[in-house]
Amino acid sequence: MGPSILIARNLSKVVPSAEGNLTILQELSLELTQGDSLAIVGASGSGKSTLLGLLAGLDQPSAGSVTLAGHDLGPLDEDQRARVRAEHVGFVFQSFQLLDSLNALENVMLPLELDGRRDAREHARTLLERVGLGKRLSHSPRQLSGGEQQRVAIARAFAAEPDVLFADEPTGNLDSHTGERISDLLFELNKERGTTLVLVTHDERLARRCHRQIRLEAGHMVSPMEP
């Protein structure tokens, strides 16, 4: 077992609402090691995306702590957390989140350019070839199918060689066949690069491909992590 890359301790998230404080997550703890994969499952509104946001440092917990790649996110401000994300984290989203104004190659180049990589273009091209889009480099997102867009998003997520990849319903907008191929690609790359994968999904089959799963219900973990 490798070193812990992601540790959450007693995470809670409470938000104010018209009816008083609303608890979205309550005292949730987990720990992942390098190369691990975790599926977070649960019904809509169970707190899955909130948990993902907290683990990735996109949001701050009301209580508890998150340690990502050795950085305790609690005391860090937004810009410091952004720096941790830039160095250690990749994302794949349900809605792909590609920039419409950029073509496939440019979308994959984006994190590399932000990181100042001189070989951004070459590296992005290699990755797109790896995900089977070597002939679609100059296509804009609008010219690509949903599955192709998600492959571009996966290539972008792996471009900066993250330690942890967060995927939010990566197959949620795709038909089952395409979804299957996308999840194959995701796990292949995960395995190739030794990335830790945290994915939120409704898809039980996808969840089962992960080493571990947790199920959330109303902000509580009802099915604990399996070792």
Next chain:
Amino acid sequence: MAHLSLFRLFALAVRQLLRDARAGELRVLFFGLLIAVAASTAIGYFGARLNGAMLLRATEFLGADLVLQGSSPASDEQIERGTRLGLAHATVVEFSSVIATDNGIQLSSVKAANAAYPLRGELRSAPEPFGKETAGGGPAPGEAWVEPRLLAALDLKIGDSIDVGMKTLRLSRVLTYEPDRAGNFYSLTPRVMINLADLDATGVVQPGSRVTYRELWRGDALVLADYRQFLDGNLAPNQRIRDARDGNQQIGGALGKAERYLNMASLVAVLLAGVAVALSASRFAVRRFDASALLRCLGLSRRQALTLFCLQLAILGSLAALAGALLGWLAQLGLFALLDGLLPADIPEGGVVPALAGIATGLVALAGFALPPLAALGRVPPLRVLRRDLLPVPPSSWLVYGAAILALGLIMWRLSLDLLLTFALLGGGLIAALLLGGLLLLGLRSLRRLLAGAPLAWRLGLGQLLRHPLAAAGQSLAFSLILLAMGLITLLRVELLDTWHNQLPADAPNYFALNILEDDKAAFSKELAGFSSHAAPLYPVVPGRLTQINGEAVQQIVSKDSAGDRAVQRDLSLTWAAELPDDNTLSAGQWWQGQPQADVVPGVSVEAKLAESLKLKLGDRLTFVIGGETREAVVSSLREVNWDTFRPNFYMIFQPGTLQGLPATWLTSFYLAPGNDQQIVALSRAFPAATILPVDALLEQLRSILAQVTLAVQYVLLFVLAAGLAVLFAGLQATLDERIRQGALLRALGPGGRCWSRRGASSSACSAPPAACSPPSVAR
């Protein structure tokens, strides 16, 4: 990511911008700004060049760009400095002298000029009285050019000789027009023009003689300004400087009005453009919320994300501003090409200032109107990548409106250079906006209640508007103000053209008759009534000098080179009148009823601007020296005088019964249709003492200037219209996404075509694009 330098951000911004431009999202912003800068630059150039052309015309009234005038010759140092600066130079010496012939004598106004004179405009002359005019040239040594009335008075013809002092000169031509005569014809004796080379030989100019020396200068404006600055510090007490600005009141009035109008029009164009920029910047920001969230998610800091977008906007703004300035420059070239033949050929170039000013105006508008919506991009929470409903906290309304008002204030100040006017306009605009906004809000809230039972099409069309009455009121208000501004500009144009038309009707007086003797008055009036139905009343003229105000010498009260100073340096034409003249309006005090009582100091009515310069107020006691006698009068009223008309007008009008008994001549102006020159000749012969002065040339010049200004006004409206179109375009673009989304949804739900078109109509008629000058209202 922390090491992402500004250079790298800049490079990234350029790359993003190129890619975004390809996607077409930034085109609205680019074109909005392009039109703004182009309109502002074109108007700037047009105004500056037209102003230059008009000033050039106005300089004709001086015969030069700058005149140094004094009762003694200019010093060698003053002449040398001007010559060293490379200015063109001419010298004119003027004095009164009795012209003697075998037929008699006539007091005349002699002008001795060298060959360079005039530096602006041209002399015109004819081979015989009322013969065919030709322009250019001047009397050669040994020759004299004279006005026709001298020929009439002394029964001379061309070819005869006259004596000016000790020098005998041959009359070679009839002088019909002197460019620099127009502004100063009230105290005229017939003109005799001679060559400066003959001046010494006349022996007329001796120490102590009453002579006016005028050094005429022409050259580049900057060099002239430099020279003027030198002169200001080296001016003898008996010298003063004149330039086109104080050349002629009629021209000055027309120029001032035109300049104010052009500035007002460009202000409206910039205001419109500002709204277009605000709309497109708001759309720019809204459409980049996702990108901003993603970039933050990928590790960009808040400041870096904001810098990246600001750089994009700055690059885009600079490119649009440069392209706009070029387009504006080309537009004004095209405009002047269109007006070829109507405008003088030697229109001065505008320089780079209008282009720079246009660019600066565009960038200030961009900063004021676009930065606040853009600031929201720095506040987009990165969590938006997971929850698209998360929106940045909208910027404070104070920031949004404050920045826009500050930008607007700066632009207004630049255009008007009048801080008080800027505050007044901004204050007035704010009060109007608050009142109108309040009314709109009330109206929209009432409409919301009414709409509950309205058909679906109306509820769909107006629902979006009425759900947020405050934002909708803001948007409607912005567009109302735009329409108001455009309407105001159009109305002002009509008003301006009417004023000018009334100022110079076709039958405006084209002759002045001066120096009509008391004994000739009745006969002259009768003769005049015989051939002109458009004659002004006859006014008495008594030359007199204002010497004291409330017992204190006037020289100690007035400031050097002010209008008041000029008025007290010379004899004023004093008059008396029982009734207030037509072109005058009282601004203070009362007009008198009848003559003063024997033991009361009589009243005098003073022209308001002169009164201001002399620091006069009602009740002040003025002392005049008239024909060696001292007379006192009390300021009983102040008058606004319309100097733009070609009728006799006076600085000082006395109560009837106060100047009678003093030597007076009479003055009038009248209109005589062209082609009736023989009647003028007959009039001159019947009343040889009177001076009949044609002002056709002056009128023609003024008409030509007004024609140019009128054209400018017409074309300026085109630019305002272009800016208005930019707003419309930006507005339509700004609501496009929402309309497409709603339209697709409606079509999917399947309402009939009528419902669809009604919804569009009701929405378009009532709504303004969202976020006009408001925080990105997508926050809702």
